[in-house]
Amino acid sequence: xxxxxxxxxxxxxxxxxxxxxxxxxxAICSLLILWSGSSITEAYVLLFKxxxxxxxxxxxxxxxxxxxxxxxxxxxxxxxxxLWNIGGEGQLYMGACAATMLGTGxxxxxxxxxxxxxxxxxxxxxxxxxxxxxxxxTHLKVDEVVTTLLLNFIILLLVNYLxxxxxxxxxxxxxxxxxxxxxxxxxPILLAKTRLHAGFLVALASAFGIWVLMRFTVxxxxxxxxxxxxxxxxxxxxxxxxxxxxxxxxxxxxxxxxGVCELIGLKGYLTLDxxxxxxxxxxxxxxxxxxxxxxxILSAFFxxxxxxxxxxxxxxxxxxxxxxxxxxxxxxxxxxxSMLLTRYRIRWK
Amino acid sequence: MGDFFDFLFVAGFWxxxxxxxxxxxxxxxxxxxxxxxxxxxxxxxGIMTAGSMAGWMWVYQGGDLWGGVLFAAFVGGMFGLLHxxxxxxxxxxxxxxxxxxxxxASSLSYFVFRMMLPNVTTPPKIVPFESWSLPFFSEIPVLxxxxxxLSPLTWLALxxxxxxxxxxxxxxxxxxxxxxxxxxxxxxxxxxxxHRVRSGAVIFGSALMAVGGSFLTxxxxxxxxxxxxNGRGWICIALVVFASWKPGKALLGALFFxxxxxxxxxVQQQASAAIPYQFYLMAPYVMSIVALIIxxxxxxxxxxxxxxxxxxxx
Numbered sequence: 001x002x003x004x005x006x007x008x009x010x011x012x013x014x015x016x017x018x019x020x021x022x023x024x025x026x027a028i029c030s031l032l033i034l035w036s037g038s039s040i041t042e043a044y045v046l047l048f049k050x051x052x053x054x055x056x057x058x059x060x061x062x063x064x065x066x067x068x069x070x071x072x073x074x075x076x077x078x079x080x081x082x083l084w085n086i087g088g089e090g091q092l093y094m095g096a097c098a099a100t101m102l103g104t105g106x107x108x109x110x111x112x113x114x115x116x117x118x119x120x121x122x123x124x125x126x127x128x129x130x131x132x133x134x135x136x137x138t139h140l141k142v143d144e145v146v147t148t149l150l151l152n153f154i155i156l157l158l159v160n161y162l163x164x165x166x167x168x169x170x171x172x173x174x175x176x177x178x179x180x181x182x183x184x185x186x187x188p189i190l191l192a193k194t195r196l197h198a199g200f201l202v203a204l205a206s207a208f209g210i211w212v213l214m215r216f217t218v219x220x221x222x223x224x225x226x227x228x229x230x231x232x233x234x235x236x237x238x239x240x241x242x243x244x245x246x247x248x249x250x251x252x253x254x255x256x257x258x259g260v261c262e263l264i265g266l267k268g269y270l271t272l273d274x275x276x277x278x279x280x281x282x283x284x285x286x287x288x289x290x291x292x293x294x295x296x297i298l299s300a301f302f303x304x305x306x307x308x309x310x311x312x313x314x315x316x317x318x319x320x321x322x323x324x325x326x327x328x329x330x331x332x333x334x335x336x337x338s339m340l341l342t343r344y345r346i347r348w349k
Numbered sequence: 350m351g352d353f354f355d356f357l358f359v360a361g362f363w364x365x366x367x368x369x370x371x372x373x374x375x376x377x378x379x380x381x382x383x384x385x386x387x388x389x390x391x392x393x394x395g396i397m398t399a400g401s402m403a404g405w406m407w408v409y410q411g412g413d414l415w416g417g418v419l420f421a422a423f424v425g426g427m428f429g430l431l432h433x434x435x436x437x438x439x440x441x442x443x444x445x446x447x448x449x450x451x452x453x454a455s456s457l458s459y460f461v462f463r464m465m466l467p468n469v470t471t472p473p474k475i476v477p478f479e480s481w482s483l484p485f486f487s488e489i490p491v492l493x494x495x496x497x498x499l500s501p502l503t504w505l506a507l508x509x510x511x512x513x514x515x516x517x518x519x520x521x522x523x524x525x526x527x528x529x530x531x532x533x534x535x536x537x538x539x540x541x542x543x544h545r546v547r548s549g550a551v552i553f554g555s556a557l558m559a560v561g562g563s564f565l566t567x568x569x570x571x572x573x574x575x576x577x578x579n580g581r582g583w584i585c586i587a588l589v590v591f592a593s594w595k596p597g598k599a600l601l602g603a604l605f606f607x608x609x610x611x612x613x614x615x616v617q618q619q620a621s622a623a624i625p626y627q628f629y630l631m632a633p634y635v636m637s638i639v640a641l642i643i644x645x646x647x648x649x650x651x652x653x654x655x656x657x658x659x660x661x662x663x
Contacts, residue, residue: 146583164627329449336442
């Protein structure tokens, strides 16, 4: 078996690749549904109905899309520069911590001033958290995969300490949660009688912003150059370390914003279940999108459909809702293969 | 201060150290074998989870304990095979493949656990391994109880260190594994099938990781919990760097690490009020990062680590 690079990759193939991969993943996972004794068609119909079957269901799916767009962008930007930021989860919580610090009464500004400040603070906190392993990488050659992963555990324990200790809200009937964000710091709801909040627009704007940055600016060009070949980039005069650090601040910042979004748009106060692994899921979102910022919007939507739909499907059928995580994990692997097949053709001999 | 170090003379401390080190020894050796052949296996966290679930489920369904360990190894090996199909034969990104395997292995474990036991609220228990004591030696006061009365899996872990150490450095197969991790082109010129050696190493290493996971449910505890691996796999990856890819040093690193962990637990019991317990729980992760920082400057990575090998391509 040999792999031969293709001379030309058509746009149709580039788009069809991930879609076919996702379909293949769902086909593979239907074996698990079959094992549970449920009908495959019924399960998938229930899944899509649960995610898109009503106005409320769609709004819930879009609410989940919001945070996944931001964590997906965080992974996409970093991976473009071959900065392996697996710490999105920790950065998300850091962002939420910063917003909790400033938004629970410390600043009593008008919403127009307070909300942007909270986003900025969250982005800064997330960016600074990723800066630590990034500086260790650029200056001491410490592999960032393990350090960003381990930081997730450390930050989660820190949040655990905060919500059980100094930040614990005495008004919360003993629940481990921080004080609520004051009203001026909350995001407005977009659709009446739903939970879809203005963070959705922030996420969409971020995706377009990152697309413009990556596609049309010198910074974006440098990020892509460093990711493609750091040696060549250095030779061409790209400041490699500075570019990696800049990428880290952007990537960590986006993950931090995801935390702020969940906090001031959805939950209203910091708890330990603010994110059920959105930081990790962001990696799948980014890969499904082929690291393209606008593609992230679509792949985040798809992953949100799978997760929300699986929740309602598991209530109706005897299929555990962990099926959602299995489907996304399998999608990650099938997309990897499809990306290979769009770039190479296989010659059997 | 004298009182403070009293724990060093308590048998329980050394026994706890060896117990906590066992999954780390398996995991670190497994990762070490993979990396020596040039493949970073980020699937370790999920493979350990799969091993702990598979081994436990085997015993819970009526199988015996050693059968559970073997089944865990088999499941781990299967994930290793999947990893090597992607990372070795197709030459895909080892980072993304590994993360994908971790996500798949852990979510699949949780899915299977939930599907087979849909209506349980408290995790059901099994009868775990009983300790084996080495005759004569185990009767030495304090020391005997600590060092010679161990879980059979801990004995196995110590044995595996010797086996891997000998195998890697004193057998032709070990030489082949190290060669494909350093210079695959030269290995191929010698007639070594790079893909086959690499995937063999990944499968074997993944099986070891899964056995390490099975120690958690078959020996250390008696039940399976969601999220019970709790970053042990990632710590093993740090330990491989700390051990500079040497099995003996990996054993020392795992023991040192576990001793520190056992010590912080004792300190936590003695002086609990002063520092919140969450900070004690952070210690292993912080220590792994510190270990990485100390060792990374002179880390001699296998030269072909992360580099896929495609025949006829330069």
